[in-house]
Amino acid sequence: MKTRVEKTQELHSRGYNCAQAVACAYCDLVGISEDEMFRMTEGYGLGMGCMNGICGAVSGAVTLAGMKNSLGCENPTSKKATYQLSGEILKEFEEKNGSAICRDLKGVDTGRVLRACNDCIRDAAELAEKILFTKEV
Template sequence: MTKGEIAKNNFMQGYNCAQAVLLAFCDDLGFDEQTALMLASPFGGGIGRMREVCGTVTGMYMALGLARGYSDSKDNADKKRVYTEVQQLAERFKEDNGSIICRDLLGMRAKAKDNPTPSERTEKYYAVRPCPELCRYAADLLDEYLKNKKG
């Protein structure tokens, strides 16, 4: 099963988009699932359902940080490398999906009214949302990216 299939399945089980993507990488990164779920929980729905940066993208960046992040606050070269990688992944995501902004991906014209109540996960919900496929896409994109960085 690909990372994308795992992420899509995670989303279909009710996890938010950021959780679904980050969770797909836990085993490979040695990161415990409970911590991943807690860490990514605020980022669903475009960060707290504000429809800003897509949760699949933030989940992808959290996994990238675990795989290739930096910890030395004075290492500007490593900071630059990480930020460059983030920007490269964002550009690729935008090229293939049109945006990294949740409301754009969902086809919302203006900023949605701030409503923290999550949508009920029904068949209709899954049928009209691009989210499951975006989870798949983001996880597969990062997986491919990380494999290329190892080689």
């Protein structure tokens, strides 16, 4: 299977935040332009709220889950399935890294880094590919 994980790393090195790096690497697969996805996910970087929230990379992957699975506001019946996809991404990320909270991952309070940003981005991208895009990447 061809992967886009390395593209996420390249986007991050160009200044995209963690959420943008993951979401923008796959935006064409969910029918949105890179510029629109970049804007949509800008507020998800740095763990939403200066490292107090969910890792931006995970937020980017969950954004992709909604974009891929949602039937839209005219037919709001896809939420349960989207929540399941999002939950699977979050659960697997937490199992691998010990947390999905940016502050914990970066060891802000403990001084013990659980996972670097590039690794979080890689993990979230691999999960997006596995859970959302197994045949499309």
